Amino acid sequence: MKVWFKRGLFSLVVLAIxxxxxxxIFLLTFNPNSYKQKLADIVQQKYQRTLKxxxxxxxxxxxxxxxxxxxxSLSDRNSEDPFASFESARFAVALWPLINNRLVVDHxxxxxxxxxxxxxxxxxxxxxxxxxxxxxxxxxxxxxxxxSLLPAAQAAEAPQDxxxxxxxxxxxxxxxIAKRSGSETDFQxxxxxxxxxxxxxxxxxxxxxxxxxxxxxxxxxxxMTFGQPFDVAFKSRLSGDYPVAEGSLEGQGQLSLDPASQxxxxxxxxxxxxGDLDELRAQSLTLKGNVxxxxxxxxxxxxxxxxxxxxxxxxxxxxxxxxxSLNTPKMQIDSDSDLVSFEKLALRIRGKNEDQNLDLxxxxxxxxxxxxxxEGAPVVASLKVSGPKVWGxxxxxxxxxxxxxxxxxxxxxxxxxxxQGSRVAQLKASSPMQWQPSNEWLRLPxxxxxxxxxxxxxxxxxxxxxxxxxxDLNKGKQQYQAxxxxxxxxxxxxxDISVQDxxxxxxxxxxxxADKLDLDELRSIFWLTAPEVVPxxxxxxxxxxxxxxxxxxEAGQEQPADPAQPPVAAEQEDAQxxxxxxxDAMSFDLRVEIEKLRSLGMVMDQVKAQVKNQGQLIxxxxxxxxxxxxxLQAKAKVEPGKRLELGLKLQQMQLGSLLLDAFGNDYLAGxxxxxxxxxxxxxxxxxxxNALEGGLSLDLLDGSxxxxxxxQSVRDxxxxxxxxxxGQIPLLLPESDLLRRxxxxxxxxxxxxxxxxxxxxxxxxxxxxxxxxxxxxxxxxLVTQQAEVTLQARLNPNxxxxxxxxxxxxxxxxxxxxxxSGPWAAxxxxxxxxxxxxxxxxxxxxxxLLDLLSQQASQAKAETTTExxxxxxxxxxxxxxxxxxxxxxxxxxxxxxx
Numbered sequence: 001m002k003v004w005f006k007r008g009l010f011s012l013v014v015l016a017i018x019x020x021x022x023x024x025i026f027l028l029t030f031n032p033n034s035y036k037q038k039l040a041d042i043v044q045q046k047y048q049r050t051l052k053x054x055x056x057x058x059x060x061x062x063x064x065x066x067x068x069x070x071x072x073s074l075s076d077r078n079s080e081d082p083f084a085s086f087e088s089a090r091f092a093v094a095l096w097p098l099i100n101n102r103l104v105v106d107h108x109x110x111x112x113x114x115x116x117x118x119x120x121x122x123x124x125x126x127x128x129x130x131x132x133x134x135x136x137x138x139x140x141x142x143x144x145x146x147x148s149l150l151p152a153a154q155a156a157e158a159p160q161d162x163x164x165x166x167x168x169x170x171x172x173x174x175x176x177i178a179k180r181s182g183s184e185t186d187f188q189x190x191x192x193x194x195x196x197x198x199x200x201x202x203x204x205x206x207x208x209x210x211x212x213x214x215x216x217x218x219x220x221x222x223x224m225t226f227g228q229p230f231d232v233a234f235k236s237r238l239s240g241d242y243p244v245a246e247g248s249l250e251g252q253g254q255l256s257l258d259p260a261s262q263x264x265x266x267x268x269x270x271x272x273x274x275g276d277l278d279e280l281r282a283q284s285l286t287l288k289g290n291v292x293x294x295x296x297x298x299x300x301x302x303x304x305x306x307x308x309x310x311x312x313x314x315x316x317x318x319x320x321x322x323x324x325s326l327n328t329p330k331m332q333i334d335s336d337s338d339l340v341s342f343e344k345l346a347l348r349i350r351g352k353n354e355d356q357n358l359d360l361x362x363x364x365x366x367x368x369x370x371x372x373x374x375e376g377a378p379v380v381a382s383l384k385v386s387g388p389k390v391w392g393x394x395x396x397x398x399x400x401x402x403x404x405x406x407x408x409x410x411x412x413x414x415x416x417x418x419x420q421g422s423r424v425a426q427l428k429a430s431s432p433m434q435w436q437p438s439n440e441w442l443r444l445p446x447x448x449x450x451x452x453x454x455x456x457x458x459x460x461x462x463x464x465x466x467x468x469x470x471x472d473l474n475k476g477k478q479q480y481q482a483x484x485x486x487x488x489x490x491x492x493x494x495x496d497i498s499v500q501d502x503x504x505x506x507x508x509x510x511x512x513x514a515d516k517l518d519l520d521e522l523r524s525i526f527w528l529t530a531p532e533v534v535p536x537x538x539x540x541x542x543x544x545x546x547x548x549x550x551x552x553x554e555a556g557q558e559q560p561a562d563p564a565q566p567p568v569a570a571e572q573e574d575a576q577x578x579x580x581x582x583x584d585a586m587s588f589d590l591r592v593e594i595e596k597l598r599s600l601g602m603v604m605d606q607v608k609a610q611v612k613n614q615g616q617l618i619x620x621x622x623x624x625x626x627x628x629x630x631x632l633q634a635k636a637k638v639e640p641g642k643r644l645e646l647g648l649k650l651q652q653m654q655l656g657s658l659l660l661d662a663f664g665n666d667y668l669a670g671x672x673x674x675x676x677x678x679x680x681x682x683x684x685x686x687x688x689x690n691a692l693e694g695g696l697s698l699d700l701l702d703g704s705x706x707x708x709x710x711x712q713s714v715r716d717x718x719x720x721x722x723x724x725x726x727g728q729i730p731l732l733l734p735e736s737d738l739l740r741r742x743x744x745x746x747x748x749x750x751x752x753x754x755x756x757x758x759x760x761x762x763x764x765x766x767x768x769x770x771x772x773x774x775x776x777x778x779x780x781x782l783v784t785q786q787a788e789v790t791l792q793a794r795l796n797p798n799x800x801x802x803x804x805x806x807x808x809x810x811x812x813x814x815x816x817x818x819x820x821s822g823p824w825a826a827x828x829x830x831x832x833x834x835x836x837x838x839x840x841x842x843x844x845x846x847x848x849l850l851d852l853l854s855q856q857a858s859q860a861k862a863e864t865t866t867e868x869x870x871x872x873x874x875x876x877x878x879x880x881x882x883x884x885x886x887x888x889x890x891x892x893x894x895x896x897x898x
Contacts, residue, residue, distance in 0.1 A: 033057050043074070047129055049083065050075040066092040076118070076126050083126060087112025087198075091191075105191040113199040113217070121206050191224040199236070212240035214249070221255075229254040229267060238275065247275015247282065265292035282311040298335035305331060319351035319358060328364075338404035340369045356387035369404050376400045391418040397433070409433040412444070422457040425526065431470075440475035447471060447484070453525050463525050465491070478506070490518040490525075493594070508588040519599040580640045583616040601661040603627065616640065628654040629671065643681035644688070650674040655700060670703020670744060678753070689783045690756050697750040705742040708829055710793055711769040712740070714816060717831060718808050721841050743767055749774070756783040763791075769804070771796050775817065787827060789820040810840040 036053045043051040055070025073085035092106040118126040199217030203210065214236045222231035233252040238245050253269040273285040289305035307326040313319040328345040347362035360383050367376035378398035385391050399410025409432065416427040429449035435442050447469045455461040469484035478501035485494040493514025499506050592609040604625040612619050620636040630653030637645040650658070656669025678694035681687075742765075749763040758781075763774035775790035793816045795808060805812070817832040833841065 048078045050080065055088070060092075066090075076116075077129055082114075082116055084113070084115045086110050086114070107193045107195065108191055110194070110196045111198050113196055114202070115200070116202045117204070119203075119205040119207055123207055191221075193223060194219065194221040196220075209242055210240075211242045212238065212245060215239055224257075226260070227256065227258045229256045229265070238273065238277075240277075243278035245275070245277045247273055247277065249273050262295035263292070264295070266290065279315040280311060280313055282309060284308070284310045297337070299337075300331075300333045302328065302331040304329055313351065317353060319353055322349070322351040324349045338369075338371050340367070340404070342367045353385075354387075356385050356389075359384045359386075367400065369407065371404050374400055374402045374404065374407055389418065389420040392416065405436065405438060407435040407437065409435075422455050423453070424456060425451065425453045427451050429467075441477075442471075442473040442475075444471040451526075489516070490521050492516045504587075506586050508586060509590075510588070511591045512594070514594045514597075516596045517594050517598070519597070520601065521598070580616050583613055583618075583640075588613055597625070601664070602658065603661065604632070616642075628657045630654065641683055643679070645679040646676070646694075648674070648676040655698075656703065665706070665738075667706045668700070668703065668747075669706075670700030670747060672698065672700035672703075672747075674698045686783075692753055692756045692782055694753045695751060696753070696758070698747065700744065700747040703744045703747060705744060705747075705765075707738055707740065707827060708742055709740040710742045710772065710791075710818070711767050713818070713829075713831075714769060714793060714795070714808075714811065717816065718811055721810060721838075751780070753782070756781070758782055760789070766796065768799055769796060770794060785824050787820055787822060787824060790832075791818045791820065792816070793818060810838060814838045814841075 033056055036057070039053070040051040043049050052073045053069060053071060055072070058066075058068040060066035068088070068090045070088045072089070074083050075081060076083045089108065089110045091108040093104065116126075120126075196217065196219040199214070199219065201214040201217060203212045203214075205211075215238075217234065217236040219232065219234040221233075224230045231252070232255045235248070235250040238247050238249045240246070249271070250273075251269070251271040254267040256263075256265040256267070258264070267290045269287065269289055269291060271287040273282055275282060277285075286308045287306075290303045291305070292301045293299070305326070305328050307324075309322065309324040311322050313322055325348045326346070328342060330341070330343040331345065332339065332341040334340075342364045343366055345362075345364040347360070349358070349360040351358045360381075362379075362381045364379050365377035367379070368374070369376075378396055381395040383393045394413075394415040396411075396413040396415075397409050398413075400407065401410075402408040411430055412433040414427070414429040418425045427449065429447060431444040431447040433442070433444055447467070449467040449469075451465045451467070453463045465486060465488055467484050467486050469482065471480075471482040473480045473482075480497075480499040482497045483494065486492065491514065493512060493516070496511045498509045500509075501507070588611070590609075590611045592607060594607040595605065597604045597607045604627040607625040608622060609620070609624075610622040612621060616639050618636075618638045618640070620634065620638075623632075623634040623636075625632045631651045632653065633649040633651075635647045637643075651673050652671060653674070654669075654671050655674065656666040659668060660666040675697045676694070677696075678692060680689075680692045682691050745766040745768065747765045749765075750761045751758040752761050753759075757779055760774040760778045763772075763778070765772040770793045772794075773792050775792055778789040778791075780787050780789070794814070795812055797805070797812070800808070814836060817835045819830040819832055820827055821830070822828040836842075
C-alpha cells in the first residue's frame with residue numbers, strides 16, 4: 001500500500017514538474033502577436049470586416065488562460081468606416097470548464113470603448129451580421145486553424161485529410177473545443193463581471209435622421225451567463241444633434257440575454273434622465289418595470305410599467321409645471337402574430353400655459369386584438385384647458401369587435417365644449433368607426449353631429465345646428481374624403497372635401513353647394529370670444545374723437561392730420577411676417593355655388609367662385625354674383641406678403657345699397673357701372689400702399705353724394721353775396737356734414753393710380769342745378785388717406801326754372817371753385833372766393849364778405865356743444881341703420897395689412 005502511494009505521489013510530482021516546465025517552455029516559445037494577421041483574415045473572410053490590433057496581445061496559460069489586448073478596432077461590413085474600438089481589454093478564461101463546453105471568464109475590464117451604430121433606410125443595423133450564427137461546414141477547419149493556440153509549426157502539421165478522423169484522445173485541445181462547440185448546442189458563457197469605463201456609443205439612423213451619442217459611458221455588471229438574469233448598472237451623458245439632446249442618463253436592473261433564441265429581457269428596470277430632449281426639458285424622467293423583447297418573433301412584453309415625468313415643454317405651445325405619467329400592469333405587442341394587448345393603461349398629462357391649465361387623460365381598461373378577434377372595454381380620452389377661456393374635448397370608443405386586420409367600433413363619440421364668460425358652445429358627434437391598422441384606413445360612415453351655442457345669462461338664447469355626413473381617411477393611399485351637410489335656416493347645403501397625393505404633393509379639393517348661407521349670422525352665433533373689457537382710450541368709437549382731441553375741437557383748435565406721418569397701423573405691423581411655406585407643399589382647388597349668400601354685410605344671389613393656387617400664388621379665377629339689382633364679377637391674384645392683383649366689375653348695380661351694407665355708409669349712391677383694377681407689391685402694408693397702381697372708372701345715374709349739398713351751397717353763396725351789406729348771411733361752415741347730400745343726375749369719372757396716388761383723369765357730375773368738373777391736378781392720396789381736390793361748379797342753364805334764373809343771375813356763366821382737402825373721414829370744403837370771376841362777388845368781398853364768413857364760422861364752432869354732436873351722430877346712425885361689424889371695409893383693412 002505504501003509502495004503504491006509513493007509511486008502515485010511520485011507520478012503526481014513528476015506530472016506537476018512536467019506541466020510547469022512545459023508551460024514555461026510554451027510561454028517562452030509562443031508569441032500570440034504572430035496571429036494578428038490570421039485573426040484579421042478570419043474576420044475578413046467570415047464577416048467582410050477589417051480587424052486591426054495596434055497594440056500587443058499578452059497571453060498567459062496558468063492558472064487561467066489570460067488575455068490582454070490593446071488598440072483593437074473593427075470596421076463596418078465591406079467598409080473602412082469604424083464600427084467598434086477600444087483602448088484596452090483584459091480577461092482570463094478557466095481551461096477545464098472550457099473543455100466541458102463552458103466558457104468561464106474572470107472579471108472583464110474594458111477601457112476606451114467606442115461604437116458607431118448605423119441603421120439603414122430599411123431598418124437594419126450595421127451589427128446584424130455579427131449576431132447571426134457563424135457559418136458551418138467547409139469553413140469549420142479554417143475556423144479551428146484560426147483559433148489554434150499551438151505554435152505555427154504544429155499547426156502546419158495538423159492532419160489535412162478530411163477522411164481521417166482522429167480520436168478525441170489524440171486530437172489537440174483547441175480542435176477538441178472547436179469540435180464540441182460546433183457539434184453541441186449547450187455551450188455556455190459565464191463571465192464573473194464586466195467593467196466598462198470611458199465608453200462612447202454613436203448612433204445614426206438613415207431612416208429617421210436621428211443622430212445621438214452616449215458619452216462618458218460606465219457599465220458595471222454582476223456575474224453574466226446567457227439565459228440567466230444578471231445585475232447591470234450604468235451611467236452616461238446623452239448628447240444629440242437631431243433631435244437636440246443634452247443630459248445625464250442612468251439606469252440599473254437585471255438583464256437576461258439569450259442570443260441563441262434572440263431573447264432579451266430587463267427586470268426591476270429603473271432608468272432616469274435629467275436634461276433637454278428636443279423641446280422637452282426634463283427635471284426628472286424615470287422608467288420602471290419589467291420589459292422583454294424577442295427579436296425573432298418581434299414580440300415585446302412589459303409588466304408593471306411606470307413612467308413619470310416632471311419638467312417643461314418648450315415648443316410652440318409651451319407648457320410649464322409639466323407632470324406626466326404612463327402606467328400599465330401588462331402590455332404585449334407581437335408584430336409577427338398581430339397581437340396587441342393592454343390592461344389598465346393610464347396616461348395623465350398636466351401643466352400650465354401662461355394663464356391656462358392643461359389636463360389630458362387616456363384610459364384603456366382592457367384591449368386584446370389578434371387575427372382571430374378583437375375585444376375590449378371602452379377607451380376614454382379627455383382634454384381640458386381652463387383659464388379665461390375654458391374648453392374641453394372628450395373621445396369615447398366602445399363596442400370593439402373585428403380582428404387585427406379590421407377593427408370595428410359600434411360607436412365613436414366626440415364631445416367638445418368652449419366657454420368664455422357666459423357664452424358656451426358645445427359639439428356632439430358620433431358615428432360607427434372602422435379602422436384597418438395595416439392599411440392605415442379609417443372610416444366614419446354615419447356621422448351625426450350637433451353644434452349648440454347658448455348664453456347662460458340669457459335663458460332664451462340658444463342655437464343648435466345639426467350636421468350629418470361621412471368621412472373616409474385612407475392614409476395608406478394618401479386619400480382623405482369627407483362630406484357634411486346641414487339643413488337649417490342659416491345654412492342649407494353640402495360641403496365635399498377631399499385630400500389626395502398623386503406624387504406632386506397633397507391636393508385639397510373642396511366643393512360647397514348651398515341653397516342658402518348666412519355667414520354673418522353664423523359668425524355672430526359662433527363668435528366665442530366674449531367682448532373684452534378694454535381701457536376707455538381703446539374702447540372709444542373710431543367716429544368719436546379722443547378725449548383730449550374733443551376738448552381741442554370744442555375750443556376751435558382742431559389739428560389737421562400730418563400728411564407726412566404714415567398710418568399708425570403701419571407702425572404696428574409684425575416684425576416677423578407670416579410664413580406661407582405650406583402653400584408650396586400643398587395645392588388646393590376650392591369651388592363655391594350658393595343660391596343666396598350673406599357675408600360681411602352684403603347679400604348676393606347665384607354666387608359662383610373658384611380659388612386655386614400655384615405654389616404661394618393664390619388665384620381667384622372666377623367670382624360672379626347677382627346683387628343689388630346688378631351683377632358683380634371679380635378676379636384676383638394674391639401672393640401673400642408679396643403682391644396683389646385685383647379686378648372688379650359692377651354692372652347696373654345700386655352702389656349706395658352696396659356701400660351701406662359693405663362699409664356701413666353710403667357716401668356715394670346711384671345705379672350704374674364701376675370698373676376697378678389694382679395691383680401692388682411689397683412685404684409690409686406701407687410698401688404695398690406706396691406701390692399701389694391701377695385705375696378706377698364709374699358711371700352712375702340718379703344717385704347722391706353724402707357729406708355736402710353742392711346745390712344748396714351755391715344757393716347759400718348767392719344769398720351771402722346778395723345780403724353781404726346787411727350782415728345777415730347763411731351759415732357756410734367748411735366741415736363735411738353726413739346729413740347733407742348732393743343729388744346727382746349723373747356722375748362720370750376715372751382715376752389713374754400710380755405709387756399710391758390717385759389722379760383724376762376726368763370727372764363730371766350733373767346735379768339739378770349744376771355741372772361739376774374736377775380741376776387739373778386734383779388727386780387722392782391713398783397712402784395717407786388725404787384728399788386734395790378742386791371742383792369747378794357752374795350753373796346748368798338747361799335745368800333752371802324762370803325763378804331760379806332770376807335769383808341766380810349773378811352766378812350765371814361763373815365757375816365756382818370749391819377746394820376739398822383733409823383726411824377722408826373729416827373733409828373740409830373751402831370756397832375759393834377770390835377765384836370767382838364775378839363783378840358782384842368781387843364787390844361783396846370788398847364790402848367785407850370774408851370777414852363776415854370768418855366771424856360766422858368762429859361763432860358757430862363755439863356754440864356747437866358735445867350734446868349737439870352726439871345728437872348729430874345718433875341721427876346719422878339712425879339714418880344709415882348702423883350695422884354690427886365686421887363689414888367688408890373692416891375685413892379689407894385687416895386683409896390688406898397682412
